[in-house]
Amino acid sequence: MKLFYSSAVKWFAGIVLLLSCMFSAAEGVSAENRPNVIIVLTDDQGYGDVGFHNNPKIRTPHLDQLARKSIELTRFYCSPVCAPTRASLLTGRNYYRTGVIHTSRGGAKMQGDEVTLAELLQLAGYQTGIFGKWHLGDNYPMRPQDQGFAETLIHKSGGIGQSPDQPNSYFHPKLWKNGDAFESTGYCTDVFFDEALKFMDRQQQAEKPFFVYLATNAPHTPLEIAESYWKPYQQQGLDETTARVYGMLTNLDENMGKLLSHLDRSGLAESTLVIFLGDNGPQQKRYTAGLRGRKSWIYEGGIRVPCLAYWPGHFREGEKIDQIAAHIDLLPTLLTLTNTPRPEALKLDGVDLSPLLTGSQQKLPERSLFFQVHRGLMPQRYQNFAVVTERFKLAGYPGTFGNENLMLQAVPVLELYDLSNDPGEQENVLHAHPETVKDLLSQYEAWFSEMKAARNFEPGLIVIDQMKEHPSVLCRYQDGTFQRGVSEGWMVKIVRAGLYQIKIKRQTEKPGKLFVNWQGRTVHEYLAAEESTAEFELKAGTGLLDICFQAEGEDRIYPGDNSTRGDVVLTQMK
Incomplete structure (x- = not known):
């Protein structure tokens, strides 16, 4: 029997959570067991685009300091392009289940009956706000205000300057605030962070917990940034494209410093959990810390991203966790850490990482992570897919993201990498581990069939x-x-x-x-x-x-x- 997640599931979730919150209020909910939550999600910032991954050129002092004070999930995975990552992050589900197929041309519309992290936290008493990039549908019922965000300041589509908001610029961008056109003043990343800080201040004054989803469009193209940010990188000998990307990330880093300082000054630091991560690998060719591939590829450089978890007094400083984790894990993890109940009818694909973050458990059960994405509204079995385990990665037809009419062979083109010894994926060991290949391919085929059965790959309506x-x-x-x-x-x-x-x-x-x-x-x-x-x-x-x-x-x-x-x-x- 197929289970479709309709408005009835949202209604059921609301009843469960409202009752839970009533009991919590009676017992006295403290800031310690209902922390504020901030997710900072950047756009096209790869694993190597930070100083703490030994990039010799980029300057990210605030992120480097944050890494020293945080738990770093060193093997954190996202989808190879942005809308799929955002759907999985906000729902805890493989994005094919949600109606999202890829990034544009009808493929980035999440079904309106999906239950998001924002909805669950909102029903549990949190004030919710999004600042930046949504990219999961610009029409009812797919907009952020339809999906649990009480305050919204966003650009439409996949990026500033893309249709339907044309012409537009990263400087003084035309945005949408709570559904209405909004003429902003300043650079886009600065605007998003400043508005998020104002939102946080209002919730602190009202003594209400908050969830901030701060999803920047930087450093996605177009690479617009003040010359004062990118020229110093060019003077170091970098090409202008890389210099502009690094300049955008230096500006982002300054805003992260401003955010963290604000938490300290306002007394919110110990009651606020901050997650920082990227959405996929870099779009352009640049330093990747030895990882192969970039955005749209299912090699490590396309799907492995920086991820930091920061909660002073609760998470250990400077610890590195090398167990595989992914975007689908954030929702179940944050539900636990905020003591927000999960509706039983809600099927999740992610796992709760909180035992790792709190130190109550050293290892979680082994599992496989699945990734696939390509152009076109009808996914093809085997195209541009990967199965990732603690040791191995099975890849199918890598590099075929943009091929909408791939002629699949009777025996799929496969590659196998032993990531424990070869994180740069230089040696294809397909023929040395036939049983592993057989097992992972069987897992993938079962996963693909399950994804198709969920909604038959139908985008949101x-x-x-x-x-x-x-x-x-x-x-x-x-x-x-x-x-x-x-x-x-x-x-x-x-x-x-x-x-x-x-x-x-x-x-x-x-x-x-x-x-x-x-x-x-x-x-x-x-x-x-x-x-x-x-x-x-x-x-x-x-x-x-x-x-x-x-x-x-x-x-x-x-x-x-x-x-x-x-x-x-x-x-x-x-």
Whole structure:
């Protein structure tokens, strides 16, 4: 029997947690057993992009100091690209279960009925805020405000300057605050940290525990940073690309110093648990501390990231834990450390790391971690996958992330590495360990079948409900349903039938027709050269909503690039 995580699960979770909090309040909950939680998640900062991993060029003094005071999980893994990591981190589940497939073109929409860490902590009495990058869907019911965050300050899509927020810049970026457009002042990373600190101050004054998800878009491209940050690195002989990345990370490091100092000055340090980590390997070629590969690869350089756990007076300073751990483990770990009950109906893939962090246990039972990601909305068995154990890694078709139409061989292309002796993955020992290969391949095949059975790889559904989101902005590049590189429309549910105004971002100033194909019926309205809107009667229902503008005398254009061409604003009139 398949178990789907519907709104009923969220309702059940809410009842359980509310009752738990009532009992906790009666018993007297202290800050010690309900710590504040801060997760700092950076974007494209690889394992080697910190000083404490012996990078000879980068300057990260505050992170280096944090590492000396923290527990470091030295073998911490994330997915090889960002949206899958974020889905797994926030749900404790393998991202294929959540509706997320990859990073764009309809693949980064988490199902609205997923239960997030923010929702669980919010129901347990925490004040929740996100500052930075969400990247799990920009429409109801997938937005952060729909998924447990009471305060939101985010950019849309996968990054600042990507559609639908174009044009935009890392300097004074246009953001979205609690659902409304927000013109910020300053550099993006500074803005996110400053707003997070203000949020923390308000919760401290109200004597309420808080959860801050501080997910920067730095050092993701575009590599925009003040010259004063990157020029010194270029003067050391680094190329401009690397210099800019390191400059962005130096700015990030300064903000981490500001955050940690603020915790000390405000007296919050001992009642606040801080997790710092990256979301995947580096996008560009640079120092990786000897690890092979980078972003999108399932070699160690693509999926192994820095991870620090800091809680003064509770975690041991400077300890290194070399047991494998991953993004899926943070939710169950934080539920334990915050004394937040986990609903029994909620299936998690991660394990609770708190016994390792508190020192009550030296080793957890051995297990396997699974990773896979590639372009296209229908994952292919064996493509760009890895199974990681304490000793071995089995890799399948490595380096094929961008190949949407990979011709798989009857016998899959496999590699095996003994990570205990070869963390740089230089020697393929496939033929020396046939039984290990057989076992790990069997595990992978069972895992892939289970992932497919969960939701059949169906991305989250955009719900057109003007009571929840008004208007609905449909971004073609980020959220459209793509086949063979072009958008065919959007998978939506229209809650209420009625008259809708449709405004389209046109590709041309010529006159033509605005077409709407919905529920098996195609209609159109003529638009003059200066017009971009028309009104249509739309039925309630679920399916593919295809909207396009076709210029007079020309064939239809199927835009597939990262631009706003073909984006639609949908407003219910009555």
